[in-house]
Amino acid sequence: xxxxxxxxxxxxxxxxxxxxxxxxxDRFFCDLYCLEPxxxxxxxxxxxxxxxxxxMEGRGSFRIGAEERExxxxxxxxxxxxxxxxxxxxxxxxxxxxxxxxxKP
Amino acid sequence: xxxxxxxxxxxxxxxxxxxxxxxxxDRFFCDLYCLEPxxxxxxxxxxxxxxxxxxMEGRGSFRIGAEERExxxxxxxxxxxxxxxxxxxxxxxxxxxxxxxxxKP
Numbered sequence: 001x002x003x004x005x006x007x008x009x010x011x012x013x014x015x016x017x018x019x020x021x022x023x024x025x026d027r028f029f030c031d032l033y034c035l036e037p038x039x040x041x042x043x044x045x046x047x048x049x050x051x052x053x054x055x056m057e058g059r060g061s062f063r064i065g066a067e068e069r070e071x072x073x074x075x076x077x078x079x080x081x082x083x084x085x086x087x088x089x090x091x092x093x094x095x096x097x098x099x100x101x102x103x104k105p
Numbered sequence: 106x107x108x109x110x111x112x113x114x115x116x117x118x119x120x121x122x123x124x125x126x127x128x129x130x131d132r133f134f135c136d137l138y139c140l141e142p143x144x145x146x147x148x149x150x151x152x153x154x155x156x157x158x159x160x161m162e163g164r165g166s167f168r169i170g171a172e173e174r175e176x177x178x179x180x181x182x183x184x185x186x187x188x189x190x191x192x193x194x195x196x197x198x199x200x201x202x203x204x205x206x207x208x209k210p
Contacts, residue, residue: 006179078107102207
């Protein structure tokens, strides 16, 4: 049985957002994104894949299309295929995001 | 922007496991499963969809194929397509699971 552990996978980099893979199949991936204050995932888009971000720790400023919103712990955001999306850690605390994307790009 | 809230979606039923949808697209769904003590999702399988369970609260006894394991908060389990999978709340506390599945069955 494939069991993964979010606390053990929680790992930051001083240089940039760190993506820690939790699980992956041919159909999707599930990552834990760890962002130090000031780090970001620049807005980008996927033509045919949907993504979900769920905030596990901290607060993030999410951009989906033209809209930007701050989202905190236990909240999630949907980034539909074809829409530009990104996230910035504008807080002074660490930001941890559970990220699910299907199909894999 | 579609934002969802895990705490607001956290809802139990005295009768059986309650599935609360958080987000859904043509490609996947993301639910919050809420299980009172004693409740379960009976083992079943999907031929062409993979599922992930992540324990947000409590402890669950997961079965994947022939294997059964107890898994706690901040841990997750992969249920690959074609493998029988289920979960039981054998504890005295509530069990809350984040569930991703793609593609939708």
